[in-house]
Amino acid sequence: MQIISMIDFGELLRTFGVDWHLLVVQSLNFAVVSYLLYRFGFRSVVRLMDERRAKIESGLEYADRMRKEIDVFESSRAERIEVVKKEAGDIIKSAKNDAKLILEQGKVESRQLADNMVASAKREAVHIREQVIREAKGEIGLLVADITERVLQSQMSEEQRNEYAASAEKMLLSENLQ
Amino acid sequence: MFPCASFCSGHGEGVSVSPAVMFSIGNFPVTDSVIFSWIISAAIVLAVRFALRGGVKTIPSVGQSVIESIVGGLRDIVEPVVGRGAFATVFPCLLGYFFFILLQNVGGLLPGIGSIGVRINGEFRAFFRPANADLNTTLALAVVAFLAWAYFCVRCAGVKALYFEIFGNKADKSEISSVIYGILFFIFFAVGFIECISILCRIISLSFRLFGNTFGGENLLHNMYGFSSILKNIPVVNYLSYLIPLPFYFLEFLVAIIQSFVFTLLVSVYVGLVCNHGDHEHRVEF
Numbered sequence: 001m002q003i004i005s006m007i008d009f010g011e012l013l014r015t016f017g018v019d020w021h022l023l024v025v026q027s028l029n030f031a032v033v034s035y036l037l038y039r040f041g042f043r044s045v046v047r048l049m050d051e052r053r054a055k056i057e058s059g060l061e062y063a064d065r066m067r068k069e070i071d072v073f074e075s076s077r078a079e080r081i082e083v084v085k086k087e088a089g090d091i092i093k094s095a096k097n098d099a100k101l102i103l104e105q106g107k108v109e110s111r112q113l114a115d116n117m118v119a120s121a122k123r124e125a126v127h128i129r130e131q132v133i134r135e136a137k138g139e140i141g142l143l144v145a146d147i148t149e150r151v152l153q154s155q156m157s158e159e160q161r162n163e164y165a166a167s168a169e170k171m172l173l174s175e176n177l178q
Numbered sequence: 179m180f181p182c183a184s185f186c187s188g189h190g191e192g193v194s195v196s197p198a199v200m201f202s203i204g205n206f207p208v209t210d211s212v213i214f215s216w217i218i219s220a221a222i223v224l225a226v227r228f229a230l231r232g233g234v235k236t237i238p239s240v241g242q243s244v245i246e247s248i249v250g251g252l253r254d255i256v257e258p259v260v261g262r263g264a265f266a267t268v269f270p271c272l273l274g275y276f277f278f279i280l281l282q283n284v285g286g287l288l289p290g291i292g293s294i295g296v297r298i299n300g301e302f303r304a305f306f307r308p309a310n311a312d313l314n315t316t317l318a319l320a321v322v323a324f325l326a327w328a329y330f331c332v333r334c335a336g337v338k339a340l341y342f343e344i345f346g347n348k349a350d351k352s353e354i355s356s357v358i359y360g361i362l363f364f365i366f367f368a369v370g371f372i373e374c375i376s377i378l379c380r381i382i383s384l385s386f387r388l389f390g391n392t393f394g395g396e397n398l399l400h401n402m403y404g405f406s407s408i409l410k411n412i413p414v415v416n417y418l419s420y421l422i423p424l425p426f427y428f429l430e431f432l433v434a435i436i437q438s439f440v441f442t443l444l445v446s447v448y449v450g451l452v453c454n455h456g457d458h459e460h461r462v463e464f
Contacts, residue, residue: 015196017195017209017312022207022212022312022314022318023314025206025212026215026309026314027319031322033274033278034271034273037223037226037273038273041223042245042249042270042273043270044230045230045242045249046249046269048235048246051236052236
Protein backbone atom coordinates (compact mmCIF):
# COMPACT_ATOMS: atom_id res chain seq x y z
CA MET A 1 0.00 0.00 0.00
CA GLN A 2 2.95 2.28 0.76
CA ILE A 3 4.28 1.70 -2.76
CA ILE A 4 0.88 2.50 -4.23
CA SER A 5 0.58 5.66 -2.17
CA MET A 6 4.04 6.69 -3.26
CA ILE A 7 3.04 6.64 -6.93
CA ASP A 8 1.93 10.03 -8.11
CA PHE A 9 -0.95 8.96 -10.33
CA GLY A 10 -1.44 12.47 -11.64
CA GLU A 11 2.15 12.60 -12.83
CA LEU A 12 1.88 9.11 -14.25
CA LEU A 13 -1.21 10.00 -16.25
CA ARG A 14 0.40 13.25 -17.44
CA THR A 15 3.44 11.28 -18.60
CA PHE A 16 1.24 9.08 -20.75
CA GLY A 17 -0.73 12.09 -21.95
CA VAL A 18 -3.97 10.88 -20.45
CA ASP A 19 -6.70 13.48 -20.74
CA TRP A 20 -10.28 12.92 -19.61
CA HIS A 21 -11.54 14.66 -22.76
CA LEU A 22 -9.73 12.12 -24.87
CA LEU A 23 -10.96 9.28 -22.68
CA VAL A 24 -14.56 10.36 -23.16
CA VAL A 25 -14.11 10.89 -26.89
CA GLN A 26 -12.41 7.55 -27.43
CA SER A 27 -15.04 5.79 -25.33
CA LEU A 28 -17.76 7.36 -27.43
CA ASN A 29 -15.81 6.54 -30.57
CA PHE A 30 -15.67 2.88 -29.64
CA ALA A 31 -19.31 2.79 -28.50
CA VAL A 32 -20.52 4.41 -31.72
CA VAL A 33 -18.40 2.14 -33.93
CA SER A 34 -19.56 -0.95 -32.04
CA TYR A 35 -23.19 0.11 -32.30
CA LEU A 36 -22.95 0.93 -36.01
CA LEU A 37 -21.09 -2.29 -36.77
CA TYR A 38 -23.68 -4.37 -34.98
CA ARG A 39 -26.72 -2.41 -36.11
CA PHE A 40 -25.80 -2.26 -39.79
CA GLY A 41 -23.59 -5.30 -40.16
CA PHE A 42 -23.16 -8.05 -37.65
CA ARG A 43 -26.73 -8.31 -36.42
CA SER A 44 -28.04 -9.46 -39.78
CA VAL A 45 -25.01 -11.73 -40.24
CA VAL A 46 -25.47 -13.34 -36.83
CA ARG A 47 -29.22 -13.72 -37.43
CA LEU A 48 -28.58 -15.32 -40.81
CA MET A 49 -25.99 -17.65 -39.30
CA ASP A 50 -28.51 -18.65 -36.63
CA GLU A 51 -31.16 -19.26 -39.25
CA ARG A 52 -28.73 -21.27 -41.34
CA ARG A 53 -27.65 -23.26 -38.32
CA ALA A 54 -31.28 -23.88 -37.40
CA LYS A 55 -31.99 -25.00 -40.95
CA ILE A 56 -28.99 -27.32 -40.93
CA GLU A 57 -29.95 -28.69 -37.53
CA SER A 58 -33.56 -29.24 -38.59
CA GLY A 59 -32.35 -30.78 -41.85
CA LEU A 60 -30.05 -33.15 -40.02
CA GLU A 61 -32.79 -33.93 -37.54
CA TYR A 62 -35.21 -34.61 -40.40
CA ALA A 63 -32.64 -36.80 -42.15
CA ASP A 64 -32.04 -38.68 -38.91
CA ARG A 65 -35.77 -39.14 -38.39
CA MET A 66 -36.18 -40.30 -41.98
CA ARG A 67 -33.29 -42.72 -41.58
CA LYS A 68 -34.94 -44.17 -38.46
CA GLU A 69 -38.28 -44.40 -40.25
CA ILE A 70 -36.58 -46.12 -43.19
CA ASP A 71 -34.94 -48.57 -40.78
CA VAL A 72 -38.30 -49.28 -39.14
CA PHE A 73 -39.94 -49.58 -42.57
CA GLU A 74 -37.15 -51.86 -43.80
CA SER A 75 -37.43 -54.14 -40.79
CA SER A 76 -41.26 -54.21 -40.99
CA ARG A 77 -41.01 -54.81 -44.72
CA ALA A 78 -38.63 -57.70 -44.15
CA GLU A 79 -40.95 -59.12 -41.52
CA ARG A 80 -43.94 -58.64 -43.82
CA ILE A 81 -42.08 -60.26 -46.69
CA GLU A 82 -41.28 -63.21 -44.45
CA VAL A 83 -44.93 -63.51 -43.44
CA VAL A 84 -46.08 -63.15 -47.03
CA LYS A 85 -43.50 -65.69 -48.19
CA LYS A 86 -44.73 -68.11 -45.56
CA GLU A 87 -48.35 -67.46 -46.51
CA ALA A 88 -47.50 -67.88 -50.19
CA GLY A 89 -45.70 -71.13 -49.40
CA ASP A 90 -48.70 -72.37 -47.47
CA ILE A 91 -51.05 -71.35 -50.27
CA ILE A 92 -48.86 -73.05 -52.89
CA LYS A 93 -48.60 -76.16 -50.74
CA SER A 94 -52.35 -76.19 -50.18
CA ALA A 95 -52.94 -75.58 -53.89
CA LYS A 96 -50.60 -78.42 -54.80
CA ASN A 97 -52.41 -80.71 -52.38
CA ASP A 98 -55.74 -79.61 -53.76
CA ALA A 99 -54.48 -80.06 -57.30
CA LYS A 100 -53.16 -83.50 -56.44
CA LEU A 101 -56.44 -84.40 -54.83
CA ILE A 102 -58.42 -83.06 -57.76
CA LEU A 103 -56.11 -84.90 -60.14
CA GLU A 104 -56.53 -88.15 -58.27
CA GLN A 105 -60.24 -87.64 -58.10
CA GLY A 106 -60.31 -86.78 -61.79
CA LYS A 107 -58.28 -89.86 -62.59
CA VAL A 108 -60.62 -92.06 -60.63
CA GLU A 109 -63.65 -90.42 -62.14
CA SER A 110 -62.25 -90.57 -65.65
CA ARG A 111 -61.19 -94.16 -65.14
CA GLN A 112 -64.63 -94.97 -63.85
CA LEU A 113 -66.17 -93.10 -66.74
CA ALA A 114 -63.88 -94.85 -69.18
CA ASP A 115 -64.70 -98.23 -67.63
CA ASN A 116 -68.38 -97.43 -67.82
CA MET A 117 -67.96 -96.32 -71.39
CA VAL A 118 -65.99 -99.43 -72.25
CA ALA A 119 -68.53 -101.63 -70.52
CA SER A 120 -71.35 -99.84 -72.22
CA ALA A 121 -69.54 -100.06 -75.54
CA LYS A 122 -68.93 -103.75 -74.97
CA ARG A 123 -72.54 -104.28 -74.13
CA GLU A 124 -73.56 -102.29 -77.14
CA ALA A 125 -71.09 -104.22 -79.28
CA VAL A 126 -72.37 -107.52 -78.00
CA HIS A 127 -75.89 -106.40 -78.54
CA ILE A 128 -75.14 -105.18 -82.06
CA ARG A 129 -73.21 -108.33 -82.81
CA GLU A 130 -75.98 -110.48 -81.63
CA GLN A 131 -78.43 -108.44 -83.62
CA VAL A 132 -76.19 -108.59 -86.68
CA ILE A 133 -75.71 -112.29 -86.22
CA ARG A 134 -79.32 -112.71 -85.81
CA GLU A 135 -80.05 -110.74 -88.90
CA ALA A 136 -77.16 -112.31 -90.78
CA LYS A 137 -78.23 -115.73 -89.66
CA GLY A 138 -81.67 -115.20 -91.08
CA GLU A 139 -80.35 -113.59 -94.22
CA ILE A 140 -77.66 -116.20 -94.74
CA GLY A 141 -80.07 -119.01 -93.97
CA LEU A 142 -82.51 -117.67 -96.48
CA LEU A 143 -79.72 -117.11 -98.96
CA VAL A 144 -78.33 -120.63 -98.45
CA ALA A 145 -81.74 -122.07 -98.58
CA ASP A 146 -82.49 -120.19 -101.70
CA ILE A 147 -79.24 -121.22 -103.36
CA THR A 148 -79.50 -124.75 -102.11
CA GLU A 149 -83.02 -124.88 -103.18
CA ARG A 150 -82.05 -123.77 -106.62
CA VAL A 151 -79.20 -126.24 -106.74
CA LEU A 152 -81.07 -129.11 -105.27
CA GLN A 153 -84.19 -128.58 -107.23
CA SER A 154 -82.30 -129.96 -110.09
CA GLN A 155 -80.15 -132.73 -108.41
CA MET A 156 -81.33 -133.59 -104.84
CA SER A 157 -84.44 -134.97 -103.30
CA GLU A 158 -86.58 -133.02 -100.91
CA GLU A 159 -85.21 -134.92 -97.93
CA GLN A 160 -81.62 -134.47 -98.94
CA ARG A 161 -82.17 -130.76 -99.53
CA ASN A 162 -83.57 -130.22 -96.05
CA GLU A 163 -80.74 -132.21 -94.48
CA TYR A 164 -78.19 -130.22 -96.43
CA ALA A 165 -79.73 -126.87 -95.53
CA ALA A 166 -79.79 -127.80 -91.83
CA SER A 167 -76.13 -128.85 -91.83
CA ALA A 168 -75.13 -125.64 -93.71
CA GLU A 169 -77.02 -123.48 -91.24
CA LYS A 170 -75.37 -125.30 -88.38
CA MET A 171 -71.94 -124.81 -89.86
CA LEU A 172 -72.52 -121.10 -90.45
CA LEU A 173 -73.76 -120.59 -86.97
CA SER A 174 -70.75 -122.33 -85.49
CA GLU A 175 -68.38 -120.16 -87.62
CA ASN A 176 -70.15 -116.94 -86.70
CA LEU A 177 -70.11 -117.77 -83.03
CA GLN A 178 -66.43 -118.34 -83.18
CA MET B 179 5.96 13.59 -51.68
CA PHE B 180 5.17 16.56 -49.50
CA PRO B 181 5.75 20.05 -50.85
CA CYS B 182 6.79 21.49 -47.51
CA ALA B 183 10.37 20.87 -46.48
CA SER B 184 9.39 20.66 -42.85
CA PHE B 185 7.58 17.35 -43.45
CA CYS B 186 9.83 14.48 -42.63
CA SER B 187 10.02 10.93 -41.48
CA GLY B 188 10.55 10.10 -37.82
CA HIS B 189 12.25 6.74 -38.42
CA GLY B 190 14.70 5.70 -35.81
CA GLU B 191 13.83 8.37 -33.32
CA GLY B 192 11.41 6.30 -31.25
CA VAL B 193 7.82 7.18 -30.48
CA SER B 194 6.70 9.60 -27.81
CA VAL B 195 4.79 7.90 -25.01
CA SER B 196 2.12 10.58 -25.13
CA PRO B 197 0.09 11.59 -28.18
CA ALA B 198 0.78 14.86 -29.93
CA VAL B 199 -1.94 17.51 -29.89
CA MET B 200 -2.48 18.53 -33.51
CA PHE B 201 -5.05 21.23 -32.79
CA SER B 202 -7.73 22.06 -30.25
CA ILE B 203 -11.47 22.59 -30.46
CA GLY B 204 -12.19 24.74 -27.43
CA ASN B 205 -10.81 22.81 -24.46
CA PHE B 206 -10.77 19.57 -26.39
CA PRO B 207 -7.34 18.61 -27.67
CA VAL B 208 -7.40 16.74 -31.00
CA THR B 209 -4.41 14.43 -31.02
CA ASP B 210 -2.77 12.42 -33.79
CA SER B 211 -4.20 9.19 -32.35
CA VAL B 212 -7.72 10.62 -32.16
CA ILE B 213 -7.58 11.68 -35.82
CA PHE B 214 -6.28 8.26 -36.78
CA SER B 215 -8.87 6.39 -34.73
CA TRP B 216 -11.69 8.44 -36.26
CA ILE B 217 -10.45 7.69 -39.77
CA ILE B 218 -10.05 3.98 -39.04
CA SER B 219 -13.42 3.85 -37.28
CA ALA B 220 -15.12 5.32 -40.32
CA ALA B 221 -13.16 2.91 -42.52
CA ILE B 222 -14.23 -0.08 -40.40
CA VAL B 223 -17.91 0.80 -40.66
CA LEU B 224 -17.65 1.49 -44.39
CA ALA B 225 -15.63 -1.67 -45.00
CA VAL B 226 -18.19 -3.83 -43.21
CA ARG B 227 -21.04 -2.14 -45.07
CA PHE B 228 -19.14 -2.64 -48.33
CA ALA B 229 -18.53 -6.31 -47.54
CA LEU B 230 -22.25 -6.75 -46.84
CA ARG B 231 -23.48 -4.60 -49.71
CA GLY B 232 -26.78 -5.79 -51.15
CA GLY B 233 -27.75 -7.33 -47.79
CA VAL B 234 -26.87 -10.65 -46.28
CA LYS B 235 -27.72 -13.70 -48.34
CA THR B 236 -28.11 -17.37 -47.51
CA ILE B 237 -25.47 -18.12 -50.11
CA PRO B 238 -22.87 -15.57 -49.00
CA SER B 239 -20.73 -13.29 -51.11
CA VAL B 240 -16.95 -13.18 -50.60
CA GLY B 241 -17.15 -10.25 -48.17
CA GLN B 242 -19.99 -11.84 -46.25
CA SER B 243 -18.06 -15.11 -46.07
CA VAL B 244 -15.06 -13.34 -44.54
CA ILE B 245 -17.21 -11.61 -41.94
CA GLU B 246 -19.18 -14.78 -41.27
CA SER B 247 -16.04 -16.82 -40.74
CA ILE B 248 -14.63 -14.26 -38.29
CA VAL B 249 -17.93 -13.83 -36.46
CA GLY B 250 -18.56 -17.59 -36.43
CA GLY B 251 -15.04 -18.35 -35.22
CA LEU B 252 -15.27 -15.77 -32.46
CA ARG B 253 -18.69 -17.05 -31.45
CA ASP B 254 -17.47 -20.64 -31.19
CA ILE B 255 -14.68 -19.50 -28.88
CA VAL B 256 -16.57 -16.97 -26.79
CA GLU B 257 -19.93 -18.73 -26.35
CA PRO B 258 -18.68 -21.49 -24.03
CA VAL B 259 -16.72 -18.93 -22.03
CA VAL B 260 -19.52 -16.42 -21.52
CA GLY B 261 -22.27 -18.99 -21.18
CA ARG B 262 -25.31 -19.32 -23.39
CA GLY B 263 -27.50 -17.32 -21.05
CA ALA B 264 -25.42 -14.15 -21.35
CA PHE B 265 -24.08 -14.73 -24.85
CA ALA B 266 -26.74 -12.89 -26.84
CA THR B 267 -26.34 -9.82 -24.62
CA VAL B 268 -22.56 -9.79 -24.54
CA PHE B 269 -21.65 -10.85 -28.07
CA PRO B 270 -22.33 -7.54 -29.86
CA CYS B 271 -19.97 -5.77 -27.46
CA LEU B 272 -17.30 -8.46 -27.90
CA LEU B 273 -17.59 -8.24 -31.66
CA GLY B 274 -17.11 -4.49 -31.38
CA TYR B 275 -14.00 -4.94 -29.26
CA PHE B 276 -12.48 -7.51 -31.57
CA PHE B 277 -13.02 -5.62 -34.79
CA PHE B 278 -12.20 -2.21 -33.33
CA ILE B 279 -8.90 -3.29 -31.75
CA LEU B 280 -7.91 -5.54 -34.65
CA LEU B 281 -8.46 -2.95 -37.35
CA GLN B 282 -7.00 -0.10 -35.28
CA ASN B 283 -3.89 -2.25 -34.74
CA VAL B 284 -3.65 -3.36 -38.36
CA GLY B 285 -4.31 0.20 -39.51
CA GLY B 286 -1.33 1.27 -37.43
CA LEU B 287 0.87 -0.87 -39.66
CA LEU B 288 -0.12 0.98 -42.82
CA PRO B 289 2.75 2.83 -44.50
CA GLY B 290 3.06 6.41 -43.32
CA ILE B 291 1.28 5.91 -40.00
CA GLY B 292 3.62 7.22 -37.33
CA SER B 293 6.35 7.78 -39.88
CA ILE B 294 5.19 10.80 -41.86
CA GLY B 295 4.86 14.05 -39.99
CA VAL B 296 6.32 17.39 -39.32
CA ARG B 297 9.31 18.53 -37.24
CA ILE B 298 8.49 21.29 -34.82
CA ASN B 299 11.35 22.79 -32.79
CA GLY B 300 13.51 19.81 -33.67
CA GLU B 301 10.91 17.36 -32.37
CA PHE B 302 9.24 14.99 -34.84
CA ARG B 303 5.41 15.02 -34.80
CA ALA B 304 3.66 12.29 -36.81
CA PHE B 305 0.37 13.15 -38.44
CA PHE B 306 -1.10 9.85 -37.44
CA ARG B 307 -0.44 7.65 -34.47
CA PRO B 308 -1.89 4.15 -34.04
CA ALA B 309 -4.89 4.57 -31.77
CA ASN B 310 -3.84 1.77 -29.43
CA ALA B 311 -0.37 3.27 -29.05
CA ASP B 312 -2.12 5.98 -27.04
CA LEU B 313 -3.06 5.14 -23.46
CA ASN B 314 -6.17 7.30 -23.79
CA THR B 315 -7.67 4.87 -26.29
CA THR B 316 -6.77 1.68 -24.44
CA LEU B 317 -7.83 3.17 -21.11
CA ALA B 318 -11.12 4.24 -22.66
CA LEU B 319 -11.60 0.71 -24.01
CA ALA B 320 -10.80 -0.77 -20.59
CA VAL B 321 -13.16 1.60 -18.77
CA VAL B 322 -15.95 0.81 -21.22
CA ALA B 323 -15.16 -2.90 -20.78
CA PHE B 324 -15.42 -2.51 -17.00
CA LEU B 325 -18.75 -0.66 -17.22
CA ALA B 326 -20.03 -3.18 -19.77
CA TRP B 327 -18.91 -6.02 -17.48
CA ALA B 328 -20.86 -4.55 -14.57
CA TYR B 329 -23.93 -4.03 -16.78
CA PHE B 330 -23.81 -7.53 -18.24
CA CYS B 331 -23.34 -9.11 -14.82
CA VAL B 332 -26.29 -7.24 -13.33
CA ARG B 333 -28.49 -7.88 -16.35
CA CYS B 334 -27.65 -11.53 -16.94
CA ALA B 335 -26.86 -12.80 -13.44
CA GLY B 336 -28.42 -10.17 -11.16
CA VAL B 337 -27.08 -8.05 -8.32
CA LYS B 338 -27.42 -10.92 -5.87
CA ALA B 339 -25.31 -13.25 -7.99
CA LEU B 340 -22.71 -10.53 -8.50
CA TYR B 341 -22.56 -9.88 -4.77
CA PHE B 342 -22.30 -13.60 -4.05
CA GLU B 343 -19.57 -13.98 -6.64
CA ILE B 344 -17.48 -11.28 -4.96
CA PHE B 345 -18.33 -11.50 -1.26
CA GLY B 346 -20.31 -14.73 -0.90
CA ASN B 347 -19.24 -17.77 1.08
CA LYS B 348 -18.60 -20.39 -1.57
CA ALA B 349 -17.85 -23.22 0.85
CA ASP B 350 -20.15 -26.24 0.87
CA LYS B 351 -22.05 -26.15 4.16
CA SER B 352 -22.69 -29.88 4.08
CA GLU B 353 -19.00 -30.73 3.99
CA ILE B 354 -17.70 -28.54 6.81
CA SER B 355 -18.79 -27.73 10.32
CA SER B 356 -20.91 -24.64 10.91
CA VAL B 357 -18.11 -23.05 12.99
CA ILE B 358 -15.69 -23.22 10.09
CA TYR B 359 -18.45 -22.16 7.73
CA GLY B 360 -19.06 -19.08 9.88
CA ILE B 361 -15.36 -18.25 9.93
CA LEU B 362 -15.18 -18.75 6.18
CA PHE B 363 -18.06 -16.33 5.77
CA PHE B 364 -15.92 -13.53 7.24
CA ILE B 365 -12.87 -14.66 5.28
CA PHE B 366 -14.77 -14.68 1.99
CA PHE B 367 -16.25 -11.29 2.82
CA ALA B 368 -12.77 -9.88 3.46
CA VAL B 369 -11.45 -11.56 0.29
CA GLY B 370 -14.30 -9.84 -1.54
CA PHE B 371 -12.63 -6.47 -0.94
CA ILE B 372 -9.41 -7.80 -2.43
CA GLU B 373 -11.48 -9.12 -5.30
CA CYS B 374 -12.89 -5.62 -5.80
CA ILE B 375 -9.36 -4.24 -6.07
CA SER B 376 -8.53 -7.05 -8.48
CA ILE B 377 -11.57 -6.18 -10.58
CA LEU B 378 -10.59 -2.51 -10.65
CA CYS B 379 -7.06 -3.52 -11.57
CA ARG B 380 -8.48 -5.16 -14.68
CA ILE B 381 -8.85 -1.66 -16.09
CA ILE B 382 -5.13 -1.11 -15.67
CA SER B 383 -4.11 -4.57 -16.87
CA LEU B 384 -6.36 -4.45 -19.95
CA SER B 385 -5.34 -0.95 -20.94
CA PHE B 386 -1.61 -1.28 -20.30
CA ARG B 387 -1.36 -4.69 -21.94
CA LEU B 388 -2.83 -3.40 -25.17
CA PHE B 389 -1.04 -0.09 -24.98
CA GLY B 390 2.29 -1.72 -24.14
CA ASN B 391 2.13 -4.18 -26.99
CA THR B 392 1.05 -1.64 -29.58
CA PHE B 393 3.37 1.09 -28.37
CA GLY B 394 6.24 -1.39 -28.13
CA GLY B 395 5.55 -2.63 -31.65
CA GLU B 396 5.44 0.91 -32.98
CA ASN B 397 8.78 1.64 -31.34
CA LEU B 398 10.23 -1.61 -32.67
CA LEU B 399 9.25 -0.73 -36.22
CA HIS B 400 10.67 2.78 -35.88
CA ASN B 401 13.95 1.46 -34.50
CA MET B 402 14.19 -1.14 -37.26
CA TYR B 403 13.71 1.61 -39.82
CA GLY B 404 16.41 3.58 -38.03
CA PHE B 405 18.69 0.55 -38.14
CA SER B 406 18.01 0.07 -41.84
CA SER B 407 18.81 3.76 -42.36
CA ILE B 408 22.26 3.12 -40.90
CA LEU B 409 22.76 0.16 -43.25
CA LYS B 410 21.88 2.30 -46.24
CA ASN B 411 25.29 3.97 -45.90
CA ILE B 412 27.16 0.65 -46.18
CA PRO B 413 27.84 -0.12 -49.86
CA VAL B 414 27.23 -3.89 -50.09
CA VAL B 415 24.29 -4.33 -47.72
CA ASN B 416 22.44 -1.12 -48.52
CA TYR B 417 19.94 -2.95 -50.73
CA LEU B 418 19.10 -5.29 -47.88
CA SER B 419 18.30 -2.41 -45.58
CA TYR B 420 14.72 -2.24 -46.85
CA LEU B 421 14.15 -5.86 -45.86
CA ILE B 422 15.13 -5.43 -42.21
CA PRO B 423 11.78 -4.08 -40.91
CA LEU B 424 9.81 -6.62 -42.95
CA PRO B 425 9.88 -9.55 -40.47
CA PHE B 426 8.87 -7.17 -37.72
CA TYR B 427 5.85 -6.09 -39.73
CA PHE B 428 4.78 -9.74 -39.81
CA LEU B 429 5.42 -9.93 -36.07
CA GLU B 430 3.36 -6.82 -35.44
CA PHE B 431 0.58 -8.12 -37.65
CA LEU B 432 0.51 -11.24 -35.49
CA VAL B 433 0.58 -9.11 -32.33
CA ALA B 434 -2.34 -7.05 -33.69
CA ILE B 435 -4.46 -10.17 -34.12
CA ILE B 436 -3.41 -11.73 -30.83
CA GLN B 437 -3.94 -8.58 -28.79
CA SER B 438 -7.42 -7.99 -30.18
CA PHE B 439 -8.25 -11.60 -29.45
CA VAL B 440 -6.73 -11.46 -25.95
CA PHE B 441 -8.64 -8.31 -25.04
CA THR B 442 -11.91 -9.77 -26.30
CA LEU B 443 -11.34 -13.10 -24.63
CA LEU B 444 -10.42 -11.49 -21.29
CA VAL B 445 -13.60 -9.40 -21.30
CA SER B 446 -15.61 -12.52 -22.06
CA VAL B 447 -13.81 -14.42 -19.29
CA TYR B 448 -14.60 -11.63 -16.80
CA VAL B 449 -18.27 -11.79 -17.77
CA GLY B 450 -18.24 -15.58 -17.81
CA LEU B 451 -16.81 -15.75 -14.28
CA VAL B 452 -20.05 -14.22 -12.99
CA CYS B 453 -22.63 -15.23 -15.59
CA ASN B 454 -21.52 -18.69 -16.70
CA HIS B 455 -22.19 -21.46 -14.23
CA GLY B 456 -22.33 -24.37 -16.62
CA ASP B 457 -25.79 -23.54 -17.85
CA HIS B 458 -27.36 -25.80 -20.40
CA GLU B 459 -29.87 -23.52 -22.08
CA HIS B 460 -30.41 -23.80 -25.77
CA ARG B 461 -28.80 -21.38 -28.17
CA VAL B 462 -30.25 -17.89 -27.76
CA GLU B 463 -31.74 -16.37 -30.89
CA PHE B 464 -30.88 -12.81 -31.75
